[in-house]
Amino acid sequence: MFAEERRNRIAQIIKSGKSVRVSELAKLFEVSESTIRRDLRELENLGILKRTHGGAIDSSLTSFELSFDEKEEKFKKEKECIGKIAASFVRDGDTIILDAGTTTKYIAQNIVAKNVTIITNSVNIANDLSNNDNFEVIVTGGIIRTKTKALVGDIAQMVLRQFRVDKAFIGANGVSIKYGVTTPSLIEAMIKRTMIEISKERFLVVDSSKFDQVTFSFICSVEDLDYIITDSISEDQKREYEKLGINIITGKVMTD
Numbered sequence: 001m002f003a004e005e006r007r008n009r010i011a012q013i014i015k016s017g018k019s020v021r022v023s024e025l026a027k028l029f030e031v032s033e034s035t036i037r038r039d040l041r042e043l044e045n046l047g048i049l050k051r052t053h054g055g056a057i058d059s060s061l062t063s064f065e066l067s068f069d070e071k072e073e074k075f076k077k078e079k080e081c082i083g084k085i086a087a088s089f090v091r092d093g094d095t096i097i098l099d100a101g102t103t104t105k106y107i108a109q110n111i112v113a114k115n116v117t118i119i120t121n122s123v124n125i126a127n128d129l130s131n132n133d134n135f136e137v138i139v140t141g142g143i144i145r146t147k148t149k150a151l152v153g154d155i156a157q158m159v160l161r162q163f164r165v166d167k168a169f170i171g172a173n174g175v176s177i178k179y180g181v182t183t184p185s186l187i188e189a190m191i192k193r194t195m196i197e198i199s200k201e202r203f204l205v206v207d208s209s210k211f212d213q214v215t216f217s218f219i220c221s222v223e224d225l226d227y228i229i230t231d232s233i234s235e236d237q238k239r240e241y242e243k244l245g246i247n248i249i250t251g252k253v254m255t256d
Contacts (some may be wrong), residue, residue: 001029007039014049014056021055078207078231079103081253086169086205086229087111094166097195098125100150100188101171103205111135119163121151121191138163145188152187160194168199172206174213175228177240181219189217196220203227211237222246 001009006029013020025036040056043049049056083106090096090113098104100122108118108125114134120126121140129137142156170192174182181204183189196202202225211233222228222244229249233241238248 003039006031007043010036010039010056011043011048014043023054075207075209075231077253080106081231081251082205082207082229083107084110085249085251086203089167089203089227090116092116095119095163097160097165097168097170097199098122099168099170099192099195100125100148101205103171103207104169107169107205117165119160119165121156121160123149123151140191145185148185148188150188150191152185152191156191157194160191160198163198165199167201167203168195169203169205170195170219172204172219173210173215175204175206175210175222176212176214177222177244179214179218180221181225182213182215183217183219184215186217189219192219196224201226203229205229208232 009029010020010025022033022036022040025039026033029036040049040051044051044056079102082103086107087110090107090111092114093116094113095117096119098108098118098120100120104122105125105128108120108129111134116134117136117138118125118129119138119140120129121142123144126137126139129135138159140151140156140159142151142159143153144150145152170181172181172183172192176182181192183192196219204225204227206228208231211230222241223246225246227247227249228241231253232250233248241248
């Protein structure tokens with residue numbers, strides 16, 4: 001079987017609503033797992049599927065969500081770049097919110113300002129910052145979502161509504177001028193929306209793969225944001241966002 005025919009067959013399997021695993025496809029087509037990984041990479045580049053840890057799913061499944069560990073492995077250098085830029089906006093004495101996520105953790109690692117109060121619903125960020133005397137860390141409490149290590153639910157929302165902060169740094173899975181800022185989980189979308197509501201300045205921190213992506217749960221319109229910090233964006237896209245009054249901040253990603 002030619003590679004193109006095999007990829008067409010894989011695409012048909014995916015579009016039928018099934019998730020697939022590399023090992024299963026290798027057996028089905030009697031090829032090596034490395035060959036299947038190349039096939040999946042090619043199909044992902046075409047927008048037909050999303051690769052997952054050990055397999056793939058239909059790219060149009062808006063409720064699909066990678067685990068924290070899977071997200072952490074993607075776009076590491078881009079997220080580190082975004083984190084450093086975002087951290088530079090934090091000033092001495094600021095009160096800020098750090099949303100749970102694999103991008104916001106790089107913000108936490110790069111804050112150099114002193115006497116900063118940080119509210120977070122991230123188990124990982126809270127743990128990372130717990131020994132830093134420059135910060136007062138407030139943890140929202142709530143139910144832990146094992147998929148994202150985020151604290152969610154009524155308790156988290158109740159705690160957040162007690163505060164008014166200078167800046168909020170929010171992550172998302174999709175951002176689109178037409179469909180707004182989105183994430184697969186309804187319960188996380190509610191927390192993120194509350195974070196935006198209680199903040200004077202709202203920063204969306206997303207790598208460039210999130211643009212023009214739409215997932216299941218609406219967080220806010222892009223007009224509700226003050227800044228979008230990303231690794232790269234086309235000039236046409238940048239102009240469209242800036243027309244809406246949003247400041248687009250990009251930085252150079254360091255490569256080895």
